[in-house]
Amino acid sequence: MIINQNVFQTHKQLFRLSCIPMSVELVLKLLERVPPDYFELQKPWDNKSFGSFADFSGKDLFGVKFEQKYALPRDANFPLEGLFQTIENELKLGNYVIISLNVPGGWHMYVVYDQLPNGEFLAATKGQRKELIDNVREIVESMRGTDMLICHAT
Numbered sequence: 001m002i003i004n005q006n007v008f009q010t011h012k013q014l015f016r017l018s019c020i021p022m023s024v025e026l027v028l029k030l031l032e033r034v035p036p037d038y039f040e041l042q043k044p045w046d047n048k049s050f051g052s053f054a055d056f057s058g059k060d061l062f063g064v065k066f067e068q069k070y071a072l073p074r075d076a077n078f079p080l081e082g083l084f085q086t087i088e089n090e091l092k093l094g095n096y097v098i099i100s101l102n103v104p105g106g107w108h109m110y111v112v113y114d115q116l117p118n119g120e121f122l123a124a125t126k127g128q129r130k131e132l133i134d135n136v137r138e139i140v141e142s143m144r145g146t147d148m149l150i151c152h153a154t
Helices: 005-010 019-030 080-092 136-143
Strands: 064-069 096-103 106-115 121-126 130-133 148-153
Touching (some): 019 096, 019 121, 019 148, 080 096, 080 106, 080 136, 080 148, 096 136
Antiparallel strands (some): 064 148, 096 106, 106 121, 121 130
């Protein structure tokens, strides 16, 4: 999938710690379920520091069902290949995947939107700065796992 640059350019993260609802809003905007000026998930979240993907798991928002996966300890037993296969399968179905990554500056959420021929994944975020990355697999491997939020348009 190609990320819609108009949506990506106009979206933003309102608060320093609202990256989880920011990424959910980004998916809703990419799927054209909400208008570009929709920020109603971030506003009540504000700078909530104890939230997780579980806050959105099982919810249906504007015809998009969210489901948390791989909320497991990050260690040598983490099923990395299963996680990567899940991302690949979801992308083939035309779904977005929100993933939690430990990047310079701390933890942040990214929307995975495509896979490269070499197996790496492309992802986008709008945090303190806009960012497109092409090394999701590499980051997750170095972290020894992570959790994700699958986004199924219904």
